[in-house]
């Protein structure tokens with residue numbers, strides 16, 4: 001199983017109407033605000049770290065990739081940060097829908113933000129509750145490992161928590177290391193692609209699974225793929241940076 005490593009060589013437009021796509025892999029990325037969810041998604045799909053992202057955008061990103069010669073559409077749902085309430089963490093309704101829609105969930109915290117780490121266990125419970133009996137594969141990502149002087153979560157605590165939750169763990173830096181980010185998502189994609197595709201027959205309700213439920217058209221689809229918009233914003237940011245440099 002091998003994903004094409006150079007994501008920039010993959011066609012950047014959303015899946016065309018005529019494309020015969022055998023598989024699609026849907027991933028929801030969840031975590032506290034500012035932990036780097038958008039940075040991770042953008043890094044994985046474009047190799048780029050822009051550094052400044054629209055807050056709480058919660059966009060859906062989509063790319064087609066080749067997995068061992070098979071065309072696979074990877075859809076990644078970025079989500080707004082989980083909200084703290086008096087009763088603990090609450091997830092907006094559409095984030096719960098995203099969990100139900102997804103084949104896998106990526107939980108993210110920042111090693112510089114103790115609160116974001118403390119939220120993970122509760123977020124995991126919310127994922128379990130939203131998914132019903134059939135929990136999707138979950139991975140735990142500790143982001144911002146480059147910020148060594150601001151570290152607030154010990155490097156042993158992430159793996160311990162992941163073991164407790166029964167999921168894989170990766171410590172990464174979206175800003176510094178593309179290969180770590182790619183590796184984490186890549187392994188998840190491999191794991192998902194090994195699973196048998198869900199039975200899509202709507203009449204087959206007696207064998208209905210949560211995966212099928214997640215793919216139900218009744219679940220509102222998040223915003224449409226926006227790679228073109230992302231490219232436009234990337235160019236804007238670059239030209240803004242150039243302007244800043246020249247004005248100094």
Ligand SMILES: Nc1nc2c(ncn2[C@@H]2O[C@H](COP(=O)(O)OP(=O)(O)O)[C@@H](O)[C@H]2O)c(=O)[nH]1
Nearest residue numbers: 033034035036037038039051053144173174175
């Ligand atoms: N130093 C560093 N900064 C990061 C990293 N990932 C994200 N950031 C920054 O953290 C801030 C929040 O990132 P963002 O992706 O918007 O977080 P989100 O709210 O979880 O989507 C932005 O200023 C990013 O540039 C990282 O790995 N290292």
Ligand SMILES: [Mg+2]
Nearest residue numbers: 037038056057
């Ligand atoms: Mg974001």
